Amino acid sequence: IILAIVFTAMALGNVEPQLFPNYLKIGMAVCLAVGAVWYIFVYLQLNRIDVASLSPANLFSKTANIKLMMISGEVFFIVCLVIFFTLLFQSFWSYNQTGFWAMVATILFAIVYGIVYMWPQYVKLFRDLNSIKE
Structure with missing residues (x-):
């Protein structure tokens, strides 16, 4: 969330618009905000699991779902980073x-x-x- 706020502030302040265009800052802020919300959701799901009262099979099922949610969040974040760095590479190649x-x-x-x-x-x-x- 903090990095999303930093990128949003950079976009609003128009910091280094030629080398680091606003669409990159806004895109990164959106991806970071979505990732933060997703991880908060996964944490809340994990926090609601009562280990003491669940059967082993049910506990395994719930933790497997948590693992799947974590992997899907990481895949989303990696795709965002690939897009971000692809666009950033083009900008850096042109100006620096x-x-x-x-x-x-x-x-x-x-x-x-x-x-x-x-x-x-x-x-x-x-x-x-x-x-x-x-």
């Missing part, structure tokens, strides 16, 4: 090629770091979450 290459290098570093370091941890956490231990 040093910034363009710095952004490309940073994104490539983040992708490699995510694949090498973060992905195995997420796989392990997912397997641990889905394993049934006695």
